[in-house]
Amino acid sequence: xxxxxxxxxxxxxxxxxxxxxxxxxxxxxxxxxxxxxxxxxxxxxxxxxxxxxxxxxxxxxxxxxxxxxxxxxxxxxxxxxxxxxxxxxxxxxxxxxxxxxxxxxxxxxx
Amino acid sequence: xxxxxxxxxxxxxxxxxxxxxxxxxxxxxxxxxxxxxxxxxxxxxxxxxxxxxxxxxxxxxxxxxxxxxxxxxxxxxxxxxxxxxxxxxxxxxxxxxxxxxxxxxxxxxxxxxxxxx
Numbered sequence: 116x117x118x119x120x121x122x123x124x125x126x127x128x129x130x131x132x133x134x135x136x137x138x139x140x141x142x143x144x145x146x147x148x149x150x151x152x153x154x155x156x157x158x159x160x161x162x163x164x165x166x167x168x169x170x171x172x173x174x175x176x177x178x179x180x181x182x183x184x185x186x187x188x189x190x191x192x193x194x195x196x197x198x199x200x201x202x203x204x205x206x207x208x209x210x211x212x213x214x215x216x217x218x219x220x221x222x223x224x225x
Numbered sequence: 226x227x228x229x230x231x232x233x234x235x236x237x238x239x240x241x242x243x244x245x246x247x248x249x250x251x252x253x254x255x256x257x258x259x260x261x262x263x264x265x266x267x268x269x270x271x272x273x274x275x276x277x278x279x280x281x282x283x284x285x286x287x288x289x290x291x292x293x294x295x296x297x298x299x300x301x302x303x304x305x306x307x308x309x310x311x312x313x314x315x316x317x318x319x320x321x322x323x324x325x326x327x328x329x330x331x332x333x334x335x336x337x338x339x340x341x342x
Contacts, residue, residue, distance in 0.1 A: 149331075158227065158315050158333030159268070202268065211281030213258075215268035 118142075121203050121216035128223050131192045136201055136219045139185040144208025148186050150179050151202040153218065159202055162188075193223045228252065229334035231316050237340045243304040246337045250297055250318030256280070257299040258319070258331060259291055263312040274299055275321075306341045313338050 119140045128134055147166055151159035163172040165181040172179045178189040188201055200218040228251035238244055250257050259271040270283035274293035293299040303310060317331040
């Protein structure tokens with residue numbers, strides 16, 4: 116069964132303390148893996164798309180990487196404004212089905 | 226602001242009732258996607274429309290239906306509502322009908338919170 120698992124469920128970091136979020140997936144032929152940020156009461160906001168193992172994308176303090184079975188979202192020297200829930204989603208080989216993980220709730224303490 | 230507009234923001238109704246959720250996609254986007262987000266299950270893909278036609282179906286119940294109109298706005302109809310249908314319903318839009326291309330990023334609306342009492 117296709118699925119996406121994110122860990123940890125929640126993460127508390129001190130400002131400046133770098134860490135990584137994990138997204139492991141099982142899907143029949145990955146077409147794309149997506150990272151989103153979701154703030155309370157708002158819809159998900161697109162961050163990155165990764166298509167093949169070995170690919171990396173960066174945006175400010177965030178860096179996403181992809182292997183054949185998982186993706187990592189690395190957060191370097193986080194700031195309080197990085198506090199949010201980070202969602203991972205995969206698109207299967209048909210391009211028609213999308214599976215989201217339940218997210219990692221990140222809190223960055225000043 | 227993503228440019229995707231969802232109305233209403235909140236909806237409170239009773240079991241057995243029927244409601245309609247509305248979504249206006251970003252200007253120029255042809256695809257609309259509907260998702261359900263509940264606390265215990267995360268975001269669940271329901272259905273996708275592309276330029277007025279159904280493109281893909283996910284875990285959408287038979288009690289739920291959707292359509293996309295010629296002006297590209299979309300409506301999600303939920304009928305015979307049950308307590309378990311209480312959730313956040315999100316609409317997203319993208320330029321094309323097939324994700325995986327750099328330009329076909331999904332932009333999400335702020336959601337409609339449905340409470341079934």
